[in-house]
Amino acid sequence: MSGPILALRGVTKSYPQGGLLDRLLGRASNFVALDDVTLQIARGDVVGIVGESGSGKSTLASLAVGLTRPTTGEILLDGEPLAALMRDHAGPWRRRIQMVFQDSGSALNPRKTIARCLAQTLALRGVPRATREDESMALLALVGLGSEMAPRLPHELSGGQRQRVGLARALAMKPDILIADEPVSSLDVSLQAQVINLLSRLTRELGLTLLFISHDLAVVRTLCTRIIVMRKGRIVEEGPCLDVLARPAHPYTQLLISSVPKGIAGRRAPAAAAASATSSVG
Numbered sequence: 001m002s003g004p005i006l007a008l009r010g011v012t013k014s015y016p017q018g019g020l021l022d023r024l025l026g027r028a029s030n031f032v033a034l035d036d037v038t039l040q041i042a043r044g045d046v047v048g049i050v051g052e053s054g055s056g057k058s059t060l061a062s063l064a065v066g067l068t069r070p071t072t073g074e075i076l077l078d079g080e081p082l083a084a085l086m087r088d089h090a091g092p093w094r095r096r097i098q099m100v101f102q103d104s105g106s107a108l109n110p111r112k113t114i115a116r117c118l119a120q121t122l123a124l125r126g127v128p129r130a131t132r133e134d135e136s137m138a139l140l141a142l143v144g145l146g147s148e149m150a151p152r153l154p155h156e157l158s159g160g161q162r163q164r165v166g167l168a169r170a171l172a173m174k175p176d177i178l179i180a181d182e183p184v185s186s187l188d189v190s191l192q193a194q195v196i197n198l199l200s201r202l203t204r205e206l207g208l209t210l211l212f213i214s215h216d217l218a219v220v221r222t223l224c225t226r227i228i229v230m231r232k233g234r235i236v237e238e239g240p241c242l243d244v245l246a247r248p249a250h251p252y253t254q255l256l257i258s259s260v261p262k263g264i265a266g267r268r269a270p271a272a273a274a275a276s277a278t279s280s281v282g
C-alpha cells in the first residue's frame with residue numbers, strides 16, 4: 001500500500017475540567033491536550049516526537065494506539081478510519097499498533113515467567129501452542145536476551161532486561177507500527193544505549209514504523225529520520241530530523257535545541273556513544 005500507514009486529520013483531544021459542581025453551575029471548561037493535529041506517517045518512518053512536558057506527545061500516542069478516542073477529527077490506519085476498525089475489538093488493528101512505555105517491564109505479571117508471558121501474547125496472535133516455545137526463544141534472541149531468561153520471573157531480571165522483554169512482547173504481535181513513549185528514560189546510560197541500538201536495528205530489520213517519544217534530542221537525532229516538534233498540543237515544526245535540528249525554523253524548536261547543554265549539532269547521543277564501547281546488541 002502506498003499511502004501513509006498512519007494519518008491524523010484535524011485531531012483534537014480535550015478533557016473536561018472541573019468537578020460536578022462546576023458543571024452544574026455552568027463553570028466547567030475543556031482543556032485541549034491536542035489541538036487540530038494533522039499528520040502523516042509513512043511506512044518505515046522512524047519519527048521522533050519531542051516537546052516540553054505537557055505538550056501532548058503521550059496524548060497523541062494513546063490516540064494512535066486506540067487507548068483514547070479523539071474529541072474531533074479522524075485517525076486513519078492504512079487509509080481506514082481507526083474508529084471503524086475499533087468496532088471489532090479483537091480485530092487485527094490491535095495487533096498492528098503496539099506500544100512500549102517508559103517502564104514496560106513493570107507491566108509484566110510478577111507471577112508469570114518470561115516464557116509464559118511471551119507464550120500468552122503469542123496465543124493472542126493465534127500462534128499454535130506447538131510453536132509458541134520456539135517463537136518465544138526467537139523473540140528473546142531478537143531483543144538480545146538469552147534463553148536462560150525464559151524460566152525467570154520479572155523480578156529476576158535487570159531493568160534493562162525487563163524493558164527488552166516488554167519490547168519482545170510488543171514485537172510478539174508482529175506490529176507494523178511501534179510507538180515507544182520514553183522507552184529508555186528510566187534506564188541508565190549504558191542500558192539506554194542497548195535499547196536505542198536495539199530499536200534502531202529492529203526498525204531496519206523488521207521494516208517497523210516507529211514513533212519515538214522522547215525529551216532527549218540527542219537520542220532522537222541518533223535514531224530518527226523524521227522529527228515532530230510539539231508545543232501546547234500543536235505541531236509547530238516537522239521535517240527530516242537532521243535538517244530540522246541543524247536549521248530549526250520555529251523559535252520554539254530553536255529554544256528546545258539551545259536549552260540542550262552545549263547544543264546537539266553534530267553530537268551523537270551519549271547512549272549511542274556508550275553503546276559503541278559496551279553494547280552486546282545492535
Ligand SMILES: Nc1ncnc2c1ncn2[C@@H]1O[C@H](COP(=O)(O)OP(=O)(O)OP(=O)(O)O)[C@@H](O)[C@H]1O
Pocket residue numbers: 015031032033051052053054055056057058059060
Ligand atoms: N486524562 C486526562 N485528563 C485531563 N488532562 C489530561 C489527561 N491526560 C493528559 N492530560 C493533560 O494533557 C496535557 C498533555 O499531556 P501529555 O501526557 O500528552 O503530555 P506529554 O507531552 O506527553 O508530557 P510528558 O513529556 O510530561 O509526558 C497535559 O497538560 C496533561 O495534564
